[in-house]
Amino acid sequence: MxxxxxxxxxxxxIALGYLGGQVAGLRFVFGVVIPYAAILVFIAGLVYKxxxxxxxxxxxxxxxxxxxxxxxxWIKSSTLDNPHTTLGVLGRMALEVLFFRSxxxxxxxxxxxxxRVVYGENVYLWAAGLAFHWSFLIIFIRHFRFFTExxxxxxxxxxxxxxxxxxxxxxxxxxxxxxxxxxxFLFIRRLWSPQLRYISQAADYFPLLLILGVAxxxxxxxxxxxxxxxxxxxxxxxxxxxxxxxxxxVGSVFFMHLILVCSLFxxxxxxxxxxxxxxxxxxxxxxxxxxxxxxxxNPWNPEVEVHTYAQWEEEFKDKLEAAEIPLDKD
Amino acid sequence: xxQLPKSDELAKVDFTxxxxxxxxxxxxxxxxxxxxxxxxxxxxxEYVGFPNPRQWSPLDEDWKLPDNWQQIIHxxxxxxxxxxxxxxxxxxxxxxxxxxxxKCHFYIGSGDPKNMPVxxxxxxxxxxxxxxxTAGRILGRLAGARSMDLDVLKEWFYYFFQCTECRRCSVFCxxxxxxxxxxxxxxxxxxxxxxxxxxxxxxVANCQRTGNHLGLMPHTFKDNIEFIVDEIEETxxxxxxPTFNRKGAEILFVTPSGDxxxxxxxxxxxxxxxxxxxxxxxYTWSAYASDGGNFGLFTSHEMMKRLNFKMYHxxxxxxxxWILGGECxxxxxxxxxxxxxxxxxxxxxxxxVSPITGTKFENxxxxxxxxxxxxxxxxxxxxxxxxxxxxxxxxxxxxxxxxNPARAMGILEEPRYIINQVCNNFFEMPEGxxxxxxxxxxxxxxxxxxxxxxxxxxxxLPRGNAVKYVQDKFxxxxxxxxxxxxxxxxxxxxxxxxxGVGVAGVHELVANALIQDGENERKTDLRGEPLLGFExxxxxxx
Numbered sequence: 001m002x003x004x005x006x007x008x009x010x011x012x013x014i015a016l017g018y019l020g021g022q023v024a025g026l027r028f029v030f031g032v033v034i035p036y037a038a039i040l041v042f043i044a045g046l047v048y049k050x051x052x053x054x055x056x057x058x059x060x061x062x063x064x065x066x067x068x069x070x071x072x073x074w075i076k077s078s079t080l081d082n083p084h085t086t087l088g089v090l091g092r093m094a095l096e097v098l099f100f101r102s103x104x105x106x107x108x109x110x111x112x113x114x115x116r117v118v119y120g121e122n123v124y125l126w127a128a129g130l131a132f133h134w135s136f137l138i139i140f141i142r143h144f145r146f147f148t149e150x151x152x153x154x155x156x157x158x159x160x161x162x163x164x165x166x167x168x169x170x171x172x173x174x175x176x177x178x179x180x181x182x183x184x185f186l187f188i189r190r191l192w193s194p195q196l197r198y199i200s201q202a203a204d205y206f207p208l209l210l211i212l213g214v215a216x217x218x219x220x221x222x223x224x225x226x227x228x229x230x231x232x233x234x235x236x237x238x239x240x241x242x243x244x245x246x247x248x249x250v251g252s253v254f255f256m257h258l259i260l261v262c263s264l265f266x267x268x269x270x271x272x273x274x275x276x277x278x279x280x281x282x283x284x285x286x287x288x289x290x291x292x293x294x295x296x297x298n299p300w301n302p303e304v305e306v307h308t309y310a311q312w313e314e315e316f317k318d319k320l321e322a323a324e325i326p327l328d329k330d
Numbered sequence: 331x332x333q334l335p336k337s338d339e340l341a342k343v344d345f346t347x348x349x350x351x352x353x354x355x356x357x358x359x360x361x362x363x364x365x366x367x368x369x370x371x372x373x374x375x376e377y378v379g380f381p382n383p384r385q386w387s388p389l390d391e392d393w394k395l396p397d398n399w400q401q402i403i404h405x406x407x408x409x410x411x412x413x414x415x416x417x418x419x420x421x422x423x424x425x426x427x428x429x430x431x432x433k434c435h436f437y438i439g440s441g442d443p444k445n446m447p448v449x450x451x452x453x454x455x456x457x458x459x460x461x462x463x464t465a466g467r468i469l470g471r472l473a474g475a476r477s478m479d480l481d482v483l484k485e486w487f488y489y490f491f492q493c494t495e496c497r498r499c500s501v502f503c504x505x506x507x508x509x510x511x512x513x514x515x516x517x518x519x520x521x522x523x524x525x526x527x528x529x530x531x532x533x534v535a536n537c538q539r540t541g542n543h544l545g546l547m548p549h550t551f552k553d554n555i556e557f558i559v560d561e562i563e564e565t566x567x568x569x570x571x572p573t574f575n576r577k578g579a580e581i582l583f584v585t586p587s588g589d590x591x592x593x594x595x596x597x598x599x600x601x602x603x604x605x606x607x608x609x610x611x612x613y614t615w616s617a618y619a620s621d622g623g624n625f626g627l628f629t630s631h632e633m634m635k636r637l638n639f640k641m642y643h644x645x646x647x648x649x650x651x652w653i654l655g656g657e658c659x660x661x662x663x664x665x666x667x668x669x670x671x672x673x674x675x676x677x678x679x680x681x682x683v684s685p686i687t688g689t690k691f692e693n694x695x696x697x698x699x700x701x702x703x704x705x706x707x708x709x710x711x712x713x714x715x716x717x718x719x720x721x722x723x724x725x726x727x728x729x730x731x732x733x734n735p736a737r738a739m740g741i742l743e744e745p746r747y748i749i750n751q752v753c754n755n756f757f758e759m760p761e762g763x764x765x766x767x768x769x770x771x772x773x774x775x776x777x778x779x780x781x782x783x784x785x786x787x788x789x790x791l792p793r794g795n796a797v798k799y800v801q802d803k804f805x806x807x808x809x810x811x812x813x814x815x816x817x818x819x820x821x822x823x824x825x826x827x828x829x830g831v832g833v834a835g836v837h838e839l840v841a842n843a844l845i846q847d848g849e850n851e852r853k854t855d856l857r858g859e860p861l862l863g864f865e866x867x868x869x870x871x872x
Contacts, residue, residue: 275423282416
């Protein structure tokens with residue numbers, strides 16, 4: 001149900017894109033208006049959400065510690081998994097964001113005869129996730145060749161490295177392969193495992209299929225229909241220079257690709273994809289474990305009713321005297 | 331109490347999710363006896379001024395909720411994201427990757443999909459989405475959203491009191507989503523309409539009144555410790571003389587009240603007494619700050635603050651220089667991660683310095699509270715203790731990292747160092763079950779009660795099974811730990827999953843090995859059980 005809905009949604013988007021490319025009156029809407037709107041929604045949504053999060057205070061310092069804390073000088077502490085300095089936190093966050101440190105720990109539990117509970121290594125999710133995210137990032141950056149003139153050297157270099165296998169004409173980018181492979185794995189994994197299928201929602205399948213759609217239409221354009229690159233670049237440059245135009249030569253597949261990309265941008269701030277920004281704000285990761293060294297202030301530190309010593313002594317006075325425990329009121 | 335199945339039966343866990351969508355399954359409390367806790371008694375809620383005190387049972391059709399309970403929950407859910415960024419972020423960014431699923435001891439032991447941390451959070455997230463997101467309002471279930479109703483509330487009660495806030499899932503989550511935080515806030519919401527459990531509320535009410543969870547009044551508190559003093563004299567011939575509420579002492583010592591009361595935790599307490607006597611430490615107990623533990627943590631942040639108040643309050647009154655804290659799990663979560671914020675700054679105290687070694691505990695310069703294992707590790711490192719390791723030779727020891735010291739603090743090496751110094755036979759449990767990946771005892775966060783025994787044993791499976799592994803492989807017969815709840819909950823876990831393995835505190839082992847001036851010729855350990863090589867004598871002597 002959730003899968004079908006997601007599939008249907010992506011199908012409708014592709015059909016819309018096709019339509020947008022075919023109907024003359026719609027080409028400007030789909031080639032210019034929608035992209036502008038999508039970028040606007042993306043930026044505004046992202047900023048809104050991050051501000052919305054940041055407006056709330058972090059009342060307590062609650063890092064999840066994953067190694068020895070800093071205590072006595074002769075005990076080696078885990079500076080990255082249990083940092084007590086800002087530098088350490090930056091390191092921990094860098095490992096988390098760039099290499100998915102926590103997911104790398106992933107294990108797979110199994111109960112065998114005995115009973116014997118065993119925990120096997122399980123790097124597949126980590127590997128597929130890493131391949132997918134990094135490839136997507138590189139592909140995203142590579143696309144700036146359409147938005148820049150002249151194209152900066154680092155993008156050309158990136159392109160060169162990405163295609164160093166020299167397979168086919170135009171050359172096959174490795175990141176394209178990794179992206180599709182990673183996404184496919186993540187998608188199949190969700191369907192394959194009964195437990196994962198049980199927890200999966202439309203909001204889990206949809207982005208996977210959407211991005212898969214983006215990737216496949218992109219590959220299709222590059223390797224099969226050979227879309228007019230010059231036309232695409234004119235369109236892209238038109239958008240960034242605020243002199244939009246839609247060249248005749250740009251075909252339907254491009255419009256399918258574009259509507260999927262625009263949908264992704266517009267959908268992003270309202271979805272779980274916001275983990276991209278949210279991971280930076282996660283208080284179990286982005287705070288130093290220096291709790292007993294530096295006081296963390298809670299801006300709304302609540303006034304509470306307490307039971308003071310004096311009240312306690314009053315209540316148990318007789319018993320304290322009988323037990324010869326010294327009193328304050330003597 | 332329900333009939334507890336045999337362990338090999340219980341270990342046959344079915345991980346197949348039900349056919350029905352998770353939003354359609356309801357909790358049948360009658361069928362699930364043994365996996366939930368009795369509700370908070372009226373008198374306890376009244377004592378601390380909690381909402382909706384009444385007699386009720388989860389088995390009743392009518393939970394006697396306030397008429398406007400839905401509004402109360404909604405308002406509570408609206409207010410908390412404004413105060414806790416964690417809640418906003420955790421509600422918004424979960425991608426349901428499932429990495430957390432088989433990390434939860436309750437999921438491993440029960441196969442119930444709602445014990446996957448992701449789905450536990452989804453119980454709250456679904457309502458949050460419905461109430462506060464446009465997509466959720468319009469698309470409903472398709473967007474993972476659902477309206478709050480009585481069945482949902484009952485499900486919250488069941489599953490948020492089926493999480494021990496151990497944070498193991500949070501170690502594996504790529505965004506650090508912390509189910510403990512979600513459970514804590516969900517329990518706050520439940521408390522707004524009077525849903526809580528007595529094994530939390532009774533200790534809370536006791537602690538507010540007497541200063542300790544067990545409700546020991548000052549004279550009883552003192553009596554209990556003096557009883558242990560007598561026991562010590564009998565076994566060791568050493569007369570220790572603790573003081574109570576003594577002004578001008580250098581150090582205030584605070585430990586969980588379980589140590590004062592329960593077996594085997596009381597042997598840990600004997601260990602502290604002997605160690606402090608050996609050092610001639612200028613310290614005092616307090617019958618007012620008579621518990622370091624804080625079950626307020628399992629109700630609300632505010633209640634946690636109320637109960638924790640007494641430590642600094644008493645330290646200031648007595649004029650001590652700093653505070654030393656005993657072996658405890660959740661107490662150290664509060665002391666390490668909340669106390670400074672809640673009850674600090676403690677400017678009336680001094681930066682802790684060990685009077686024996688002169689070591690400055692620089693990691694505690696703000697809160698001024700030192701963990702007993704930090705204190706003792708420093709003593710051992712500086713060669714200040716004379717001990718005979720062989721007195722622990724009858725034990726083949728493994729070490730259980732308690733959840734909170736491991737994942738909310740990171741005190742991993744100190745206890746290991748101490749154990750290795752005072753014991754000859756130490757063996758680690760398998761990787762993936764120790765240090766930050768340690769497994770809960772199954773009874774933390776207020777769930778360690780008798781009526782919840784089946785769920786405790788289920789949740790105890792991963793820990794118990796790891797103990798069994800070292801028992802089979804290395805003949806381990808003692809599980810050391812540094813948490814008072816562990817000392818109460820792990821003995822049944824071991825009896826059930828790894829029979830023959832006992833449980834002891836780290837400082838019990840320290841004091842077993844410690845050579846005191848003027849002691850008897852030692853033939854028994856602190857428990858009065860014969861040392862290795864003295865078994866026959868013991869039998870003959872009796």
